[in-house]
Amino acid sequence: MNKIKNLADLKKLQSEVQSKIKLRENGNHPESVVQIKVSMATCGIASGAKEIMTYMIDELDHQGIDSVVTQTGCMGYCYAEPTIELTIPGQQPVVYGFVTKTKAHEIIEKHIKLNEMLDGIIPVTYLLIDN
Amino acid sequence: MAEYTMHILVCGGTGCKASQSELIKSNFKTRLNEYGLGDEIQVVLTGCFGFCEKGPIVKILPDNTFYTQVTPEDVSEIIDEHIIKGRQVERLLYKDPETKKTVGTANGMDFYKKQIRIALRNCGFINPENIEEYIGRDGYGALGICLTEKSPDDVIRIVKESGLRGRGGGGFPTGLKWELTRKSVSDQKYVVCNADEGDPGAFMDRSILEGDPHSVIEAMAICGYCIGADKGLVYIRAEYPLAIERLKIAIRQACEYGLLGDGILGTDFNFNIEIRYGAGAFVCGEETALIHSMEGHRGEPSVKPPFPAEKGYNGKPTNVNNVETFANIPVIINKGSAWFASIGTEKSKGTKVFALAGNINNVGLIEVPMGITLREIIYDIGGGIKDGREFKAVQTGGPSGGCLTKSFLDTPIDYDNLVAAGSMMGSGGMIVLDDTSCMVAIAKFYLEFTLDESCGKCTPCRIGNKRLYEILEKITDGKGTKEDLSRLRMLSNVIKDTSLCGLGQTSPNPVLSTLDHFYDEYLAHVTTSSCPAGQCKALVHYTIDAEHCTGCTLCFRNCPVGAISGEKRSAHYIDQSLCIKCGVCFEKCKFDAVLIA
Numbered sequence: 001m002n003k004i005k006n007l008a009d010l011k012k013l014q015s016e017v018q019s020k021i022k023l024r025e026n027g028n029h030p031e032s033v034v035q036i037k038v039s040m041a042t043c044g045i046a047s048g049a050k051e052i053m054t055y056m057i058d059e060l061d062h063q064g065i066d067s068v069v070t071q072t073g074c075m076g077y078c079y080a081e082p083t084i085e086l087t088i089p090g091q092q093p094v095v096y097g098f099v100t101k102t103k104a105h106e107i108i109e110k111h112i113k114l115n116e117m118l119d120g121i122i123p124v125t126y127l128l129i130d131n
Numbered sequence: 132m133a134e135y136t137m138h139i140l141v142c143g144g145t146g147c148k149a150s151q152s153e154l155i156k157s158n159f160k161t162r163l164n165e166y167g168l169g170d171e172i173q174v175v176l177t178g179c180f181g182f183c184e185k186g187p188i189v190k191i192l193p194d195n196t197f198y199t200q201v202t203p204e205d206v207s208e209i210i211d212e213h214i215i216k217g218r219q220v221e222r223l224l225y226k227d228p229e230t231k232k233t234v235g236t237a238n239g240m241d242f243y244k245k246q247i248r249i250a251l252r253n254c255g256f257i258n259p260e261n262i263e264e265y266i267g268r269d270g271y272g273a274l275g276i277c278l279t280e281k282s283p284d285d286v287i288r289i290v291k292e293s294g295l296r297g298r299g300g301g302g303f304p305t306g307l308k309w310e311l312t313r314k315s316v317s318d319q320k321y322v323v324c325n326a327d328e329g330d331p332g333a334f335m336d337r338s339i340l341e342g343d344p345h346s347v348i349e350a351m352a353i354c355g356y357c358i359g360a361d362k363g364l365v366y367i368r369a370e371y372p373l374a375i376e377r378l379k380i381a382i383r384q385a386c387e388y389g390l391l392g393d394g395i396l397g398t399d400f401n402f403n404i405e406i407r408y409g410a411g412a413f414v415c416g417e418e419t420a421l422i423h424s425m426e427g428h429r430g431e432p433s434v435k436p437p438f439p440a441e442k443g444y445n446g447k448p449t450n451v452n453n454v455e456t457f458a459n460i461p462v463i464i465n466k467g468s469a470w471f472a473s474i475g476t477e478k479s480k481g482t483k484v485f486a487l488a489g490n491i492n493n494v495g496l497i498e499v500p501m502g503i504t505l506r507e508i509i510y511d512i513g514g515g516i517k518d519g520r521e522f523k524a525v526q527t528g529g530p531s532g533g534c535l536t537k538s539f540l541d542t543p544i545d546y547d548n549l550v551a552a553g554s555m556m557g558s559g560g561m562i563v564l565d566d567t568s569c570m571v572a573i574a575k576f577y578l579e580f581t582l583d584e585s586c587g588k589c590t591p592c593r594i595g596n597k598r599l600y601e602i603l604e605k606i607t608d609g610k611g612t613k614e615d616l617s618r619l620r621m622l623s624n625v626i627k628d629t630s631l632c633g634l635g636q637t638s639p640n641p642v643l644s645t646l647d648h649f650y651d652e653y654l655a656h657v658t659t660s661s662c663p664a665g666q667c668k669a670l671v672h673y674t675i676d677a678e679h680c681t682g683c684t685l686c687f688r689n690c691p692v693g694a695i696s697g698e699k700r701s702a703h704y705i706d707q708s709l710c711i712k713c714g715v716c717f718e719k720c721k722f723d724a725v726l727i728a
Contacts, residue, residue, distance in 0.1 A: 003389030006397035007275040010266065017267030039255055041341040042373050043334075073342015075255035076496035080178060085255070092192070097178055117138055119176040123190070125512070126246030126498070129462060 024068065025089060032089035034060075034067040034112055039083045041074035047081035052099050056084075059108055067112075077122055086111060095122040137172040137214070138192040144179025144514055145492055147186040151203055152176070155187055158206040163214075172214065179493055179514045185225065195236040198223040245511055247474065249482050250298075250335075250458040251498045254342030259377050262384040265345040271390050273464035274349050274356075278398045283313060283357040290357075290460065292468035294480030299325055299416070299453030300528065300557040301633070302479070302546035308450060311440040312358040315448035320360035322351050323444065323451040325421060326367035326374070329413040330529030331580060333560035335484040336454035338496055340367070340374035343458065344381035350460035352391065352402045358450050363404040366421050368411040378406060413530070413584035416558075417632050418443075418451040420586070431588045432632035453558070455484055475501035479545030483556065489526075489563035490517045502543040505535060509563060520565040524648070528557030530577045530584075531637030533644025534570065553644040555637070569666035570649040571656055575603040577641040585634065592635030595626040599642060607667045611657040620646060665727040668712045672728045675716075677702035679724035686716035686725060 004010050024035060038044070038053040053069060060067045077083050080097025086107065087093040096107060097120060110116045141147075141156045159174045180188045185199040189209070196219055198209065205223060212218050224233040248254075257264035265271070277286050291306030312320065324347060328336040340347060351363040367375055382404050385391040393401045407425045414420045415430040422444050424430035443449025459481060463471045472480045479501040485508070488494050492514035499508060505525055509515065516522050524534040533554035535542070542548050546556050564573065578600045587593045602619055605611045623639030623646075630636045646653060655661050662670040675686070675695075682700040694710040697703030705716070717725040 003387075004396065005389065007279050010271055010275050010396065013263070014266050014269070014272065017263045021267060037255070037258075041254075041338050042371075045373070070258045071260070072257060073254040073259050074251075074338040074496055076251065076338075076498075077178075077493075078495040079493050115135060117135075117140075117173055117175040119143065120178055121140065121175060122178040123140070123142075123180045125181055126248050129247065129249055129252055129466065 025087060034065060034089070035087040036060075036067060036069045037072040037085040037087075038069065039073070039075045039077075039081070039085075040071040043074065043078055044081050044083065048100075049082035052082050052084065052101065052104050055101055055104055056108070059105070060112075063108070065108070065112060080122060083122065088112070088115065093124075095124055096120060097122045135171060135173040139172060139174045140177045140190040140192065141174065142178075142180050142186055142188040143176035144181075144183065144186070146179070146183030146515055147188060149519075150187045152187040154203045155189065155201060155206060158203050159210070162206055162210045166210070166215070168214070181493055181512045181514050183492075183515045184510050197225055197234070197236065199225045245499060245503060245507055246497055247482050247500055248498050249462050249471075249474075250339060250346075250455050250484055251342070251496070252462065253346060254338055257343065259342050259344055260380050262345060262381065262388055262390075265343070269461070269465055270345055271349050273461035274352050274390070275396055276464060277353050277356055278396050278400055283359070286353065286357050286464070287313065289468045290463060293463045293471040294468075294475070294478075295456065295459055295463060295471065296479060296546060297453055298455035298459070298483065298558070300330075300531070300555060302556060305452060305456055308440060308452070309354060309357050311438070312360075312448050312450040315441050317448050319362070319445075319447045320358055321444045321447060321449040322354045322358065322360045322363040323418075323421070323425070323439075323449055324351055324363065324365040324457055325416060325418065325451050325453045326365055326371070327409050327411075327416040327421060328368070328371075328454070328558060329411070329416045329584075330531075330558045330560045331577075332488045332562055333486050333529060333558045335486055335496060335559050337371050337374050339454050339458050339484075340371070341377055344374075344378045345385065346461055347378075347454055347457045348381055348385055348391065348404060350457035351404060352395070353460055353464065354450060354452065354457070355402045356400055358448070360450070361401045361403065363402060364407050364425060364444070365404060366407045366409055366415070366425055368409045370411045375406065375408075382406075412586070413580075414586045414632070414634050417634060420632065421451065422449060429586070431586045432634070434631065455559075476543055476545045476548075478547055483544075483559055485559045485561045487513050487561050487563070489561075490520065490565040490568070491515070491563040492517055499544075501545045504541050504543055506540040508544075508561070509540075513563065516563065516565050518565075520567065523564045523566045523568055524570070526554075526562040526564065526573065526577075526641070527560065528555035528637075528640070529560050530581050531555060531633065531640055532557045533640045534564075534573070534648055536648045553647055554640070567664055567666065569607075569662050569664040570645040570652050571603065571607055571662075572664075572666050574641045574645045575600065575607060578603060578638070581634070581638040585638075589629075589631040589635060591626045591629040592631070592638065595622060595630075596635070596638055598622060599626065599639060603642070606653065606656045607662075608669045609656070609660040609667070613654075613657055615657060616646070616650075616653055661728070671712055672707065673705055673710060673712065673714070673716060674726050674728060675703050675705055676724045676726055679722050681722055681724070683721070685719050685721065689715050689719045691715065 057069045082099045083097045085093050085095050163169050189198040189201045295305045296302040409415050412430050415424045417432045420430045420432040439449040482498050484498045585592045626639050680702040687695045694706045
C-alpha cells in the first residue's frame with residue numbers, strides 16, 4: 001500500500017471502496033455475490049461465532065456458491081449470539097440470531113439457494129446516521 | 132423453485148407469542164394457500180421487535196408496512212385489502228402518540244428513532260481488521276478536514292458547541308477539557324484514551340474497540356491536533372485480548388496508510404499511538420490513577436488539582452477521554468455541531484450506549500438519544516421484563532450509581548436527571564431488576580465489589596467501606612437492628628465527604644439510593660427478620676403446605692441434603708435444622724405446595 005499523501009488521495013480511496021461495495025450488493029451485476037457478516041466481538045466468539053464462520057466459508061466454498069464471508073463487530077443482540085447478517089444481492093440485509101451449525105446449514109439451503117426466509121429473523125430497529 | 136415476491140414478517144418474541152402470534156402466522160399461511168399465493172408470498176416468524184406493548188407486530192416486505200396489535204381475526208382483512216388490493220389497513224397502522232397520525236411505513240415511525248447509532252455506527256457493519264472498510268464509510272475524512280481546513284481552535288469550538296460530555300460517566304464537557312489542555316504550555320503533551328472499562332456489566336468500550344477501532348484512532352489524532360500533542364496512549368486492560376489485538380492491527384494499518392506517523396496527509400502534523408496495558412483494577416479508570424499506572428507506579432489516585440490538563444503523564448499536560456467519547460468525535464466533525472446538538476436534552480447532547488442486562492428479555496447493547504425514558508428502554512427496546520414479572524428497579528452507574536424505581540420510569544435519562552434521582556450515568560451499565568431481587572443484597576453486592584477494588588490509599592474508603600459492608604452483612608443475616616440503618620446512612624455520608632477520589636466518594640451510592648427508595652425492605656430485614664423478595668437465605672424458611680402437597684416425592688428426591696421426609700401420596704415435611712435453603716424444592720414443586728416465608 002502506498003501511503004495516503006493528502007486529502008484528495010483519501011477521497012479517491014474512499015470512492016473506490018464505496019463503488020466496490022456497491023458492486024457487491026447490486027443485484028443485476030455479474031460480480032454481485034452473496035455477502036455474510038459474522039458478528040465477532042468477544043461475546044459472539046464466546047458463543048461460537050468462529051465455528052459458524054468457518055462452517056459457512058467451508059460449506060459455501062464446497063457448494064461452489066460465490067460469496068464473501070467477513071467478520072464484523074458487535075451488532076448489539078447479545079441475547080441472540082451468534083448473529084450473522086446476510087445480504088442477497090439487490091435485497092435488504094437480513095439478520096439471523098442463535099445461529100447454530102444446523103441453522104447455518106438451513107440458511108444456506110433455504111435462504112441463500114431458494115431465497116426463502118427462515119423463522120427467527122432479528123428485526124433491525126435503529127436509525128443509522130447516514131440516512 | 133419458489134420465487135417469493137413478498138414476505139410477511141410476524142413477530143415471534145416472547146410478548147407477541149403470548150398474544151397468539153403463532154396462530155396469526157398459521158392463519159396467514161392458510162389464507163394465502165386458499166388464494167393460491169403460498170408460492171409467492173412467504174410468512175416468517177421473526178425475533179422480537181422490542182415494541183412489545185404494541186404487539187403482536189406484523190411487517191410486510193418489500194413495502195415496509197408496519198401493523199401493530201394484530202389479532203388472528205385481522206389476518207383475512209390484511210390479505211384481502213393489503214395483499215390483494217394493495218391498500219393498507221388503516222386501523223392497524225401505528226399511530227404516532229403525539230401527532231395522532233397513522234404512520235404507513237416502518238421508517239417513519241418514532242419507534243425507529245428510539246435507537247440512533249452514532250458511537251456504534253460501524254459496529255456490526257465493517258470488518259474491524261480492514262482499514263479500507265472504515266475509509267469507505269467516511270473514515271479519516273474528519274481528520275482530513277481538520278488538518279487541512281480547520282485550525283485547532285475551530286475544531287475545539289465545534290466540539291464545544293456540539294455539547295458532547297465525557298461518556299466515561301462524569302460528564303465533563305469534552306470541548307472544555309480539550310481547550311484547557313491546549314492552553315497549558317509545554318514542550319510535550321499527550322492524548323490518552325481511557326479504555327479501562329470496569330463497571331460490572333458494562334462492555335460498550337470493548338465493543339467499540341473490537342468493532343470499530345479506527346474511529347477511536349482518528350479521534351485521538353484529531354484531539355492531538357487540537358491540543359498540540361504528537362503522542363497518543365491507549366490505556367486498556369489486559370483482560371480485553373481481542374480488543375487489544377484489533378487495536379494493534381488498526382494502528383499498524385493506519386501507519387501503513389500514512390494516517391498515523393509523520394506528516395499526516397501532507398501536512399506537518401505528526402501523531403503516533405502506543406498501547407499501555409492495565410491489570411484490570413477498577414480504580415485505574417480514575418484518570419489520575421490511570422496516569423500513575425501508565426507511568427509504572429501503583430494505580431492510586433492523587434489529589435486534583437493539579438488536573439491532568441496541567442500536569443498529567445510524566446508531568447506533562449495530558450488529555451484523558453473515554454473510548455465512547457472519542458468514537459463520537461469524527462461524526463461531530465463530519466455532520467456538524469448543530470446536528471449533534473439537535474439530539475438529546477438541553478444539557479446532555481447526543482446519544483449514550485447502554486449495556487442492557489439483568490431480568491430483561493432482550494439483553495444487549497443499545498444506543499439511545501439522551502432524554503429517552505426508562506420505560507421506552509425497557510418496554511420498547513428491551514422487550515419487557517423476563518417471564519412477565521413485575522419491574523422493580525434499574526441499577527445504573529455500576530458501583531458508583533444507584534437504583535431507579537418505578538416512579539422514575541418516565542424521567543428523561545440524562546446526566547443531570549440521573550444525579551438528581553440519586554444515581555448517575557456511569558459508563559452505561561443498566562441492570563434491570565424484577566420483584567425477586569432483594570435491594571439490600573444488591574447494595575451488598577456492589578459494596579463487595581468496591582471493597583475488592585479499593586486501592587487502600589485513604590482511610591474512609593479502605594476502612595469505611597469495610598464497616599459498611601459488615602453492617603449490610605449483619606442485616607442480610609437477620610441480625611441487624613434499626614440503629615444499624617441510621618448508622619449505615621451516617622457512615623455512607625462520611626465516606627462520601629472524606630474519600631480522596633471518585634471511587635470512595637461514590638461507593639456508598641448504592642447503599643444510600645436503596646435506603647432512600649426501598650427503606651421498607653431494609654426495615655423488614657431488621658424488624659421482622661424477613662426478606663420480602665425471598666433472597667436472603669438466612670431469613671428465608673421453606674415449608675410445605677400440607678393441603679396442596681400431593682406426595683409426588685419430587686422434592687424429596689431432589690433435596691440435596693435429605694431434609695425432606697414423607698410417604699408417597701401423603702404430605703411431606705421439611706426438617707428446618709437440616710435445610711440449607713437452596714430452594715430446589717421450591718423450583719421443582721409442580722403444585723405450588725412449597726412456601727417461602
